[in-house]
Amino acid sequence: MPSAWPPGLPRTLEYPEVGAGAIAVGAANRWGERPAFVRGGEVLTFAELGSRAARFARGLRAGGVRPGDRVALRMANCLEFPVAYYGTLLAGATFVPVNPLLPEPVAAAQIADADAVRTIVAADVARICDGHGDAPIPPPADGLAHLAYTGGTTGESKGVCLPHRNVVVNSLQYACWASGSLPDTDADGGLTLDQVGSPDEWVTPLGEARVVNLTPWFHAMGTIAGLNVLLLTGTTSHLLDRLDPMAYLADAERLGITSIGGAPALFAALLATPGIAERDLSSVRLINSGAAPMPVEMIERLRALCPEAVIAEGYGLTEVTMGATMSPTHRSGLHKPGSVGLPLFDTEVRTMALDGSGETAPGERGEVWIRGPQVMTGYHGRPDATADVLADGWLRTGDVGVIDADGYLSIVDRLKDMLLYKGYNVYPRELEELLAAHPDVAAGAVVGRPDPSVGELPVAFVVPARAGVREADLMAEVNQHVVAYKRLREVRFVESIPVSAAGKVLKRELRSRLG
Template sequence: MSNAPGLPDRLDHPSTHTAAVVLGAARRWGARTAFARGADSITFAELGAAAARTANGLRARGLRPGDRVALRMPNCLEFPVAYYGVLLAGATFVPVNPLLPERAARAQVEDAGAAMELTAAEVPGLGVDMPDAPPPLAVDPAADLAHIAYTGGTTGVSKGVRLPHAAVVANLLQYACWTTGSVPRLDGDGGLTLDQVGDPAEWPVRLGSGIAINLTPWFHAMGTIAGLNAPVLTGTTVVLHDRLDPAAYLAEAERLRVTSIGGAPALFAALLACPDIAGRDLSSVRAIGSGAAPMPVAMARRLAELMPAAVIVEGYGLTEVTMCATSAPAHRSGLRKTGSVGVPLPGTQVRVVPVEGGAPLPAGERGEVCVRGPQVMRGYHGRPDATAETIVDGWLHTGDIGVLDEDGHLWIVDRKKDMLLYKGYNVYPRELEELLAAHPDVVAAAVVGRPDPDVGELPVAFVVPRSPDVAAEAIQEAVNARVVPYKRLREVRLVPSIPVSAAGKVLKRELRDQLSAG
């Protein structure tokens, strides 16, 4: 497993279904709190029993194995009950963002062919007078779908990603074993669990002792795997917050003695901008996990200064690989490179090819990132043409531009669709965004291209200033002094916020729309 000390070179995945996670956790972690929200909470044993009752209730309503069920609810205690209930019933989970406009949500539900749609209010009634033992379940992990998860649509129309149980279990185990120093096994009753074989000096947070606050939406790939399934598998207690209040988050993190902080860079930007962070005792934090969007180098360095006991683990993935393809080493002696998204997870292959196609490029050259591994989707739902364009000879073409270095670490340069062309030169917005993020007067920034008939595209920056007296011209001059002429910003627009998706990804299409409208 990529030279992680104490772990085997190869990770063997048990052939099982995704619901085996809650079955194993209910027995192993029992009375430990699984999830808490305000004054309410649910233990691992209660979660397993409630999920089983829900599965029986769904079957009683006529749900059949292989049917699809859309969950349209925010993060709440009913969500994991419904999620595992759907899977224990032999059905397929279809996550739907509850904040989507009705027309867009309905389009996803209909596209997936959902036989049923559940909201949080309906879940408690499903388990009434039902047994705590799950119904008989026969699943072919390689063929039967666990999830039909929709892409974020940050660059276009959302597509349904078909993920069988084998892909979901594989990616969950790749991620959980890598970050905790563990190997998987099935317990005596077929539940999925872990044995933590790694040295406590390397992985100080032991199974069954972790505490985290979660804001990542569970309908998103990072939320489903890292925010829901991984904590259940590892026995981590998760406290749910309904919205981001940086001061309240930091106070709660100090009070609970959280062991990890995870989310998208937008979360960390908000925490770092909060004056309270300097005075809070965050010495309990041993891991900082970032995903969904690139973390600016300046942000990573500031977090390291504030929480020196924490290992910063930045990963890279997309819905089409269930969640994650690469990750920085989580063990304390691992080689981490600030700005890199780490190395391929166990069983995963990554290569970089020319954007226009061709043979893999040598280390150090930019190209499109391609991924192959057990976590790769089986295709887009009802989109064979899009599937054929994306998966070629078993390799998933991600649409992201990256570089592999001599040590096998991946560096994401930009999205292929975000790359600008100025007089034939490639301009990568992330390079400019890194410079903006490092500027002392900038809280957040994003760069997009403005079409120009003479030169192609001109880089334009949207910037959230640290104070009202910040001058756009001064920021533009500071950045342009550090780049070659063809990369220079042609305009800086000061804005109150940068639009992001529920998962924390910058919605660059909205910024481009603003340029078009303006």
């Protein structure tokens, strides 16, 4: 019988009282000379990462950085990034991730808002490390580990305050869930894992996983899943500078990668690559997705491509450090396409009626609320915004979801993306699922165009999959599957759908094109 909860794992975990820097210490001690990160011909082993992070921490302190100071890291994924990230944490400073692609005024405003005392780019890292010892540093466990800014996909970006405990907890929640493990520490106070789950359920032992990584480390999903979880599980990560689907698939085949992780935009690009069906991806045992829900049609295509892989979706947001739910990753798990899984260890998820009448029944739509040890302490310098979303430990996410009788969560849409047409709620994701399933659509997104007579009209932006497709024909074919008030009123063909660095569709940009 398929099971929902990971067999052999408890509902609650014992989280060691250590700082987030203990992740690097534990990985260096346990995995030693195993490659942690590979970029081109360069290799950074787990042991080298631990020693360089310690030198970087001492370099920051020698340069006047004190515990609690904010240090901004403004760099793309490179071998210097993890050194600077873990070094910042070991120094007792707060990591402030900054997207290197942000326009200069926007980046400067974010750095100023964070009260950062230093801004570090990749070229600075070797100089800061130079001349300092690499003996292990006791990882501070107090204060803020991250001051991470929201993606701003629906509005203004805000700084999210995440203490060390949040980062440790959320990293362990996902690492243990994905590998069938329990938290542990070593003699140096380094954070590590004890893999207690059956190898028949979790077929990749700790210290043997290999991935190709494109998830940006300046984003919550990248920092937690693309750095911390990989160190905890002893995973070797091969870095690509940009999304080149052909190069990605060639590396995946050559390296025999064991899992593929990313946002739906990555999977869409891979599935659209000519000849993908001929690629040997038999080594892949886990496909995990986050940042936005995957269309059901995409899940079915991935399952056909990698029949031995477990496909698992997760759900979260920066305000919960990274995430709150995950589909089962064990092989006998109960998997439900279209669902983002169950609440993780020590996490509660409920849906609240949009009219304020209380908690909804199973199967009814409502706003997703989350409570758990990974929930932020608040927005930096914004008490009013904090009060708007936090109440009695619960975070109001602004997402609309459904929880079924088994406790599985499905995300329907963002509250801010929901349209009102003559008083009816119209959820763009329902239309986007229909577009994703259409053979003539490579990508699509739906937003509302204000109309004084009815409220809002659904408009689809579509990347056609072939030449000769007509907007009117596509709209008619989609509309035959929905009731009248949900119908598309316009289809616009575009060359690409704008997405954030994390792979989320930038609907505010699409709305700006409506005029």
